Amino acid sequence: MEKSIFKPFLTVVVLMVIASLALAFTVDVELVNKPGVVMSLPDSIGDWVGNELRFCHNEACYSTNVLQGQYYIRDLELPDICPDCGESLSTMSWAEYDALPKDTEFVKSAFTNSAGERVFASIVLSGKERNSIHRPQRCLKGQGNSIVNEHMIEVPMEGREPLKVAVIEVERIYKTPEGSQTYYSYYAYWFVGQDRETPDHYARMFWLGWDRVVRSVAHRWAYIAVSGQREPEGREYEMEIADFIQAVYPSIIAENSSL
Numbered sequence: 288m289e290k291s292i293f294k295p296f297l298t299v300v301v302l303m304v305i306a307s308l309a310l311a312f313t314v315d316v317e318l319v320n321k322p323g324v325v326m327s328l329p330d331s332i333g334d335w336v337g338n339e340l341r342f343c344h345n346e347a348c349y350s351t352n353v354l355q356g357q358y359y360i361r362d363l364e365l366p367d368i369c370p371d372c373g374e375s376l377s378t379m380s381w382a383e384y385d386a387l388p389k390d391t392e393f394v395k396s397a398f399t400n401s402a403g404e405r406v407f408a409s410i411v412l413s414g415k416e417r418n419s420i421h422r423p424q425r426c427l428k429g430q431g432n433s434i435v436n437e438h439m440i441e442v443p444m445e446g447r448e449p450l451k452v453a454v455i456e457v458e459r460i461y462k463t464p465e466g467s468q469t470y471y472s473y474y475a476y477w478f479v480g481q482d483r484e485t486p487d488h489y490a491r492m493f494w495l496g497w498d499r500v501v502r503s504v505a506h507r508w509a510y511i512a513v514s515g516q517r518e519p520e521g522r523e524y525e526m527e528i529a530d531f532i533q534a535v536y537p538s539i540i541a542e543n544s545s546l
């Protein structure tokens with residue numbers, strides 16, 4: 288008896304879901320040109336001093352140079368000119384530029400503090416095309432890393448609920464003349480839309496579809512990542528992630544963002 292009451296309701300729900308999915312991928316919506324982030328990383332924040340990265344797209348530089356055409360801005364005499372070939376430098380590496388849609392924006396910087404800790408921070412902002420942002424797991428494996436563990440942390444933030452951040456523990460084996468050496472690192476990330484924030488790739492995909500259909504909004508999603516070294520065991524590095532994110536967050540979230 289109960290079954291017959293719910294059956295028509297269920298059918299309607301299923302049809303609505305199918306219709307929503309169909310609309311999500313066909314309806315043309317206005318692209319929100321106001322990203323939820325600022326596309327620059329601060330020169331310094333609290334105890335952290337930043338050094339932005341620049342990349343040369345001249346093959347002679349990225350294929351022969353030890354650093355693969357990568358330069359730190361504080362080492363450069365002219366901030367956007369390659370010291371080796373004189374061409375203009377980019378904020379993304381040649382491989383990234385080659386693989387991603389041309390309206391993708393990038394900013395990367397290495398931060399050090401007085402305790403000698405170092406973290407790399409990056410923001411990738413997608414353009415009109417949806418494939419600017421990939422699952423980080425795919426890129427990490429592509430770079431020769433093994434994923435040891437994945438979990439979620441909550442970074443306490445002043446005056447609001449904690450920020451949920453996804454963390455991947457990674458290891459990579461390097462061959463050296465003394466034998467193989469393992470480099471242990473972490474990779475922490477979350478995604479930011481105009482008024483959405485999530486550490487989950489699939490939640491981002493859901494909001495992408497939902498907001499297109501229900502609100503006729505297509506976000507320019509940003510992908511914020513923080514990475515650094517860790518001890519082979521333990522999770523003390525989580526303190527470093529929290530400390531850095533608490534410091535950097537106010538300067539990278541756009542003022543017009545409704546987060």
Ligand SMILES: [Zn+2]
Nearest residue numbers: 343348369372
């Ligand atoms: Zn060059």
